[in-house]
Amino acid sequence: MRALLPDLTPWRTSRDFRLLWLAGLVTVFGSFLTFVAVPLQLKELTGSALAVGAVGAAELAPLIVCGLYGGALADALDRRRLILWTEAGLGVLTCVLFLNTLLPHPLVWPLYAVAALVSALTGLQRPALQAMVPRIVPHEQLPAATTLNHMRWQVGAIAGPSLAGVIITLAGVRPAYVLDTATYVLSAALTLGLAPSPAAPGAERPSLRGVLEGARYAWSRKELLGTYAVDLAAMFFAYPTAVFPFLADDLGAPWALGPMYAAGAVGSLVVSLTGGWASRVHRHGRMVVGSALGWGLAMALAGWVHDVRLVLLFLAAAGGCDMVSGLFRSTMWDQSIPDGLRGRLAGIELLSYSVGPQLGQVRVGATAALTTARTSVWAGGLACLASVGLLAVALPKLLSYDQRTDEHAVRVREQRAAEATAVAEAA
Template sequence: MHGPWCPVTEHHPDSAETSDSAGSSPSGLRTLLPDLAPLRTSADFRRMWIAGLITSFGGFLTFVAVPLQLKELTGSALAVGATGAVELVPLIVFGLYGGALADAMDRRKLILWTEAGLGVLSALLLLNSVLPHPLIWPMYVVVALVSALTGLQRPALQAIVPRVVAHEQLPAAIALNSMRWQAGAIAGPSVAGLVVAFGGLELAYLLDVLSFLASLALCLRLAPSPASHDAEKPSLAGIVEGARYAWSRKELLGTYAVDMAAMFFAYPAAIFPFLADDLHAPWALGLMYSAGAVGSLAVTLTSGWVSRIHRHGRMVVLAAAGWGAAMAVAGLLHNVWLVLLFLAVAGGCDTVSGLFRSAIWDQTIPDALRGRLAGIELLSYSVGPQLGQVRAGGMASLTNARMSVWSGGLACLASVGLLAACLPKLLSYDQRTDEHAARMRAARSADRVAEAA
């Protein structure tokens, strides 16, 4: 299952936060290994996880092929960079509408139809690539349509997980999905580069189309996931209702605000080429792009502790602060290997923050609102990095790349601290005692009793 040619999604244990019944907890290495319970107990989650693993590689093939083809056709960096501009607005608009759709219709059907549409769009790229003279303008149209379909699909993908995974297994499921994404983010670009280099753009697009067919075959076996009986038709009023609910839940509002602040101030990917030049290490550019994914994968491969943490809001704040601090240090260092190390640390912190943000969302949001809130969450993790790249590039043009990185990291630290002070409910959130989490646990228990009867 794809984003705009990237797989979905989308991100420190404290001894005082662990389970009270320590004697019953696993010990040794098992406390660090990922909890595989969702894969063992839920056939639908297993199918979705495998489908996502397959399509992550297909997505990265097209992620590499599209800018390379535009570069070959135009020779213009501006033409390549314009793909980001045509993606943003459709992702925002259709992400909000997709959230409303996910609450109003069968989520399985929404996933299937959008997945089929994304496969057709990849097929159009394949057809264009085999023309004697490939056209440029259809590529931008396809980029925009892919972004729109991604916005429609992602809320349904996120909202369906709490229906197919037991309530207490949701943190483990989030960690497994993150691990799948990070594995693709590390291996995918390397495989894509080899395919494009030795097989050409046409083979890359063809393999992406085939990955969609495999994904559809798996998703066809998912159980129906209909809307609740009292669900309303998607409307602007429904979207506003979701926004009002998010505003009323200050701990939810805090997760959105902290993530956007962290990404806006301390997301420097756009200036990595300039940072590599400043460090006299142009050879390290690819490593800079993959360092964060390496840190993220290290976290998810040792994510067994996630299910034993209860103060999720505190972890969101601490991890976001860690992201900013690591970026600040990376900007101040002169040794490229140490820079790469702290970029990896930053990626790990970002994943910790993402795991616990998702846990708060999945364990407390009512099912009838889950799609619309997923649409709002889509905005928080898509708009922040986009604007962050503008900030990083603008700051680097006024000063230099290294100052842009370390000043952004310090600004992230300050903004996260200010938000935590202004939103105390985020810091005090405890999934054992939170009223919304307790209500969701009771609802899931009632559903199981009803199904058993």
């Protein structure tokens, strides 16, 4: 059992990791309240699955532009300050959603406008968050830190949608927006306690040239490209959350809306709580491909069955597969990317695991509008299986990656060891 339980060493040894973890937990919890409230409010205002899925289209362009630029900012500015200011901006935007609910007839366009602006701020913030972790956690503890960070997300993803379902059913979307705004205030207060995380000496100002340098590095690493491509395909074809309100109605189980949003996180949490085995796996690319195939199969089954309990079970299984994929993608990135490029690569990574879901919402909403919610889910799962299988064949370096011998992972490991030795000698 000790070998299966998650390793808590990063939590015990790093004060900054604890603060960052707690701030992230609070933010994730609140964000999932809004994550459920916005599509449900759009459904009530428009009655259209296509209108709900169009939220993903509104979020796409800001995420692409700001995700890439946010990566350059993370390499050129103090990462703590960047996280703090974007957190404050996200809180203000959630407050705008609350103010819209106070109108006699709430408007539709602010939901899309706020979704686009939230996507922009998320694109600016996420690279700094991800690039900060390798600075505050020793290299050998990065797999454990990644597992704990995923666990944080899962706890919020379970509690947030579950509470949102209860709150919205009893009192509407307004209290969900109020609570989300409050969580941003608390998260910003925790972020203030972090030590400064300034740019590396000699860091260049944010520029298009710097962004292109990161893109060229990513292109040179075919195993990294493989992780991006596999996740993008899996999310585009098999990310069904936009049609959950319609799926619950089709199954005659409106009570299941909150559990549908939370089911994937339940499966992910099970993997996290038994994730001690992850540090003993070295061929991370194979795990990424295998878990993406599992995600597609589980989604196909979730759309095919008629029993809502089986739907929830398969959604949970999909969440477990997604957790395995995310864990080994993040470990590959953290252990093999140099610190000077980490922010820009984190921006590219953000696009790979965020653009897919945004496009996936559009895909699943449009398919549901043409067919049914259930058809849009199972057809997407089958398309995911086919696309991931083709990518695995086309990208052999992803399957052959081994962190023990990969030249990039070895170089970063040696650099971190040299830095730790220098710090110890100076002390």
